[in-house]
Amino acid sequence: xxxxxxxxxxxxxxxxxxxxxxxxxxxxxxxxxxxxxxxxxxxxxxxxxxxxxxxxxxxxxxxxxxxxxxxxxxxxxxxxxxxxxxxxxxxxxxxxxxxxxxxxxxxxxxxxxxxxxxxxxxxxxxxxxxxxxxxxxxxxxxxxxxxxxxxxxxxxxxxxxxxxxxxxxxxxxxxxxxxxxxxxxxxxxxx
Amino acid sequence: xxxxxxxxxxxxxxxxxxxxxxxxxxxxxxxxxxxxxxxxxxxxxxxxxxxxxxxxxxxxxxxxxxxxxxxxxxxxxxxxxxxxxxxxxxxxxxxxxxxxxxxxxxxxxxxxxxxxxxxxxxxxxxxxxxxxxxxxxxxxxxxxxxxxxxxxxxxxxxxxxxxxxxxxxxxxxxxxxxxxxxxxxxxxxxxxxxxxxxxxxxxxxxxxxxxxxxxxxxxxxxxxxxxxxxxxxxxxxxxxxxxxxxxxxxxxxxxxxxxxxxxxxxxxxxxxxxxxxxxxxxxxxxxxxxxxxxxxxxxxxxxxxxxxxxxxxxxxxxxxxxxxxxxxxxxxxxxxxxxxxxxxxxxxxxxxxxxxxxxxxxxxxxxxxxxxxxxxxxxxxxxxxxxxxxxxxxxxxxxxxxxxxxxxxxxxxxxxxxxxxxxxxxxxxxxxxxxxxxxxxxxxxxxxxxxxxxxxxxxxxxxxxxxx
Numbered sequence: 057x058x059x060x061x062x063x064x065x066x067x068x069x070x071x072x073x074x075x076x077x078x079x080x081x082x083x084x085x086x087x088x089x090x091x092x093x094x095x096x097x098x099x100x101x102x103x104x105x106x107x108x109x110x111x112x113x114x115x116x117x118x119x120x121x122x123x124x125x126x127x128x129x130x131x132x133x134x135x136x137x138x139x140x141x142x143x144x145x146x147x148x149x150x151x152x153x154x155x156x157x158x159x160x161x162x163x164x165x166x167x168x169x170x171x172x173x174x175x176x177x178x179x180x181x182x183x184x185x186x187x188x189x190x191x192x193x194x195x196x197x198x199x200x201x202x203x204x205x206x207x208x209x210x211x212x213x214x215x216x217x218x219x220x221x222x223x224x225x226x227x228x229x230x231x232x233x234x235x236x237x238x239x240x241x242x243x244x245x246x247x
Numbered sequence: 248x249x250x251x252x253x254x255x256x257x258x259x260x261x262x263x264x265x266x267x268x269x270x271x272x273x274x275x276x277x278x279x280x281x282x283x284x285x286x287x288x289x290x291x292x293x294x295x296x297x298x299x300x301x302x303x304x305x306x307x308x309x310x311x312x313x314x315x316x317x318x319x320x321x322x323x324x325x326x327x328x329x330x331x332x333x334x335x336x337x338x339x340x341x342x343x344x345x346x347x348x349x350x351x352x353x354x355x356x357x358x359x360x361x362x363x364x365x366x367x368x369x370x371x372x373x374x375x376x377x378x379x380x381x382x383x384x385x386x387x388x389x390x391x392x393x394x395x396x397x398x399x400x401x402x403x404x405x406x407x408x409x410x411x412x413x414x415x416x417x418x419x420x421x422x423x424x425x426x427x428x429x430x431x432x433x434x435x436x437x438x439x440x441x442x443x444x445x446x447x448x449x450x451x452x453x454x455x456x457x458x459x460x461x462x463x464x465x466x467x468x469x470x471x472x473x474x475x476x477x478x479x480x481x482x483x484x485x486x487x488x489x490x491x492x493x494x495x496x497x498x499x500x501x502x503x504x505x506x507x508x509x510x511x512x513x514x515x516x517x518x519x520x521x522x523x524x525x526x527x528x529x530x531x532x533x534x535x536x537x538x539x540x541x542x543x544x545x546x547x548x549x550x551x552x553x554x555x556x557x558x559x560x561x562x563x564x565x566x567x568x569x570x571x572x573x574x575x576x577x578x579x580x581x582x583x584x585x586x587x588x589x590x591x592x593x594x595x596x597x598x599x600x601x602x603x604x605x606x607x608x609x610x611x612x613x614x615x616x617x618x619x620x621x622x623x624x625x626x627x628x629x630x631x632x633x634x635x636x637x638x639x640x641x642x643x644x645x646x647x648x649x650x651x652x653x654x655x656x657x658x659x660x661x662x663x664x665x666x667x668x669x670x671x672x673x674x675x676x677x678x679x680x681x682x683x684x685x686x687x688x689x690x691x692x693x694x695x696x697x698x699x700x701x702x703x704x705x706x707x708x709x710x711x712x713x714x715x
Contacts, residue, residue, distance in 0.1 A: 141398045145377075177384055
C-alpha cells in the first residue's frame with residue numbers, strides 16, 4: 057500500500073513538472089522537445105534546424121463537422137462489401153446499400169439502392185460490426201440494418217400496422233422498425 | 248473518421264463525384280485533359296503510355312512512371328500485369344479467368360485479367376483474402392461452385408448454339424462440358440420453381456427432365472453414343488444428396504417399394520430384392536415396422552422420399568408418446584457379400600444425409616444365422632466368380648472374415664427359403680426396439696388384400712349374374 061502511495065506521489069510530481077515544460081499548443085511530447093531545450097547562448101557546431109512553419113489554423117469545429125457530414129452523404133469511409141455468387145465475387149459500395157436483412161435459410165439479403173439483391177453467408181451482428189463505423193447504418197430491428205441516407209418514407213404498414221421504412225420505387229420491400237428503436241431513428245432522420 | 252484513410256477517401260470521392268487529377272492526353276496536335284476518375288486503366292504499349300477510357304484509348308503526354316506517382320496519392324490504382332494499371336475504385340466483380348489469374352470487371356463492363364503475382368496489394372486494398380471466394384462461405388455455396396454452377400440470365404433451354412458454347416466450353420473453347428451444362432440446367436429449373444413457376448415435369452420422372460434438355464444437347468451436337476441420360480441422373484442424384492435441391496421440388500414420382508409402419512415406424516425391415524417385398528408386407532402386418540425393398544442400389548429419389556415420410560411419422564410418434572423420437576434401427580436382408588454390404592452402407596448413409604439421426608444397422612444375413620449345411624453347400628466363391636474387385640473383396644474380408652476365413656458369400660435367398668426362421672430372427676433381433684410389441688392390432692396389407700379379394704368376388708358374382 058505504502059509502495060503504491062509512494063509511486064503515485066512520484067507520478068504526480070513528474071507530471072506537474074513535465075506539463076510546465078510542454079507547450080500547450082504542441083500536440084505531442086515528441087514535437088514539444090525542441091521547445092524545452094531552447095539555447096540560451098550562441099549555438100556551437102551545426103546550426104539548429106529551422107522549425108517548419110506552423111500548420112494553418114483548422115477551420116472552426118462547426119464547419120469541419122458540416123464538411124464531414126456532407127462528405128459522408130456522398131461516400132462511405134468503409135471499403136466495399138464483397139458478396140459471393142456462384143461464379144464470381146461482387147463488390148458493393150456501402151453507400152449503395154439500401155438495407156440488409158436475414159432470410160429464412162439464415163443468410164443475409166443485401167438490397168442495393170437500385171433494387172438489386174445479393175446474398176451473403178454471414179450473421180447480421182457481424183455485418184453490423186463491420187459497417188458500424190459508417191454512421192449511415194442503423195439497426196432498426198433485430199432483422200434489419202438500414203442505410204438511413206437511403207430512407208424515403210417512414211410509415212405504418214396499412215395491413216400489419218407495424219412501423220417500417222421504404223427506400224423508393226426501385227427497392228422492393230420495406231425494412232421493419234421496432235418500437236424501441238423508433239426514437240433513435242427519428243433523431244437520425246431529424247424528425 | 249476520414250483522416251484515418253485519406254487515400255481511400257480521395258479515390259472513393261473521385262469515383263463518386265469525379266474529383267481527381269487532370270491527365271494530359273494527346274488528341275492529334277492538341278492536348279486534352281481528362282480526369283483520372285474517368286480513366287479505367289493505363290497501359291504501356293510499344294514504348295508509349297496509353298490511357299484506357301470508356302470507349303477509346305489515348306496516348307498520355309507524360310510517361311507511365313510519372314503518372315503512377317500522381318496516382319499513388321489517390322490510392323486504389325494497382326498494376327495487374329506488365330505495364331497495365333487499373334482503377335480498383337471502379338471494380339464491381341472478380342471471377343476466375345479461363346486461362347490463368349482472375350477476370351476483373353469494372354463499372355462500365357470493361358474486363359481485364361489480373362495476372363498471378365500481382366494480387367497481393369489488390370487483396371490488401373479490398374480487405375479480402377481471396378478474389379474468388381468470400382469468407383465466410385456456406386458448404387452449400389462451395390458445392391455449387393465445385394459443380395460449376397454459373398450466374399446465367401438466359402434460360403438454357405432457349406440458348407443458341409453459340410451462347411451454349413460460350414457459357415459451357417472449356418478454356419480452349421473447343422468442347423462443351425455436358426456434365427456442367429446439365430448441372431446448370433437442373434439448378435436453373437429449380438430456381439424457376441422456387442421463384443414460383445410451376446414445375447415443368449410435375450408428376451413425371453427423371454426421364455421427363457431428360458426429354459426437356461435433350462434438344463439442347465442436340466443443338467450442340469452432343470447426342471452421340473454417350474448416354475447423357477445417365478449423366479443427368481447422376482448429377483441430379485449428387486445435387487439431391489448434397490441438399491442443393493430435392494426431387495420433391497420437381498414434383499417427380501417415386502416408384503420405390505416402401506411403406507411406413509404405423510406402430511413401430513423406427514424399425515426398418517429392409518430387403519435387397521424386390522421379390523421379398525411380399526414377405527416384408529406380411530412382416531409389417533405382424534410387427535407394425537417400416538418396410539423397404541431397394542431393388543439393388545437404392546435410388547436417391549427413394550431415399551429422399553422415404554426419409555421425409557419417416558421423419559414425419561417419427562415426429563408424430565414423438566408427439567403422441569411425449570418422448571424424444573426413438574432410435575432408428577435397420578434390420579437388413581441383403582446378400583452376405585461385398586456388394587450387399589456396400590448397398591447397406593449406401594442406404595444408411597443416404598438416410599443420414601437426408602436428415603435421419605444416428606442409425607443402428609443389424610444385418611440378419613450373417614453366417615451365424617445360416618445352418619452349417621447351407622454354408623457348406625450353398626455358398627459361392629467370391630474370388631472365383633470374379634465379380635468383385637480385389638480391393639473391395641479384401642476390405643470386406645477384413646470387416647467380416649468371410650465364412651470361416653474363406654472368401655465365400657451367401658445369397659440372402661438361401662435364408663429366405665425358410666421364412667419362419669427369418670420371422671423368428673426379425674422378432675428376436677427387433678424385440679428390444681419395438682415400442683408396440685408384435686402382433687400389432689391392425690394388419691394393413693392383410694385388410695387391403697381382403698378388401699381387394701372381396702371386390703374381386705363381388706365383380707365376379709355380378710358378371711355371373713349378367714351371364715345368367
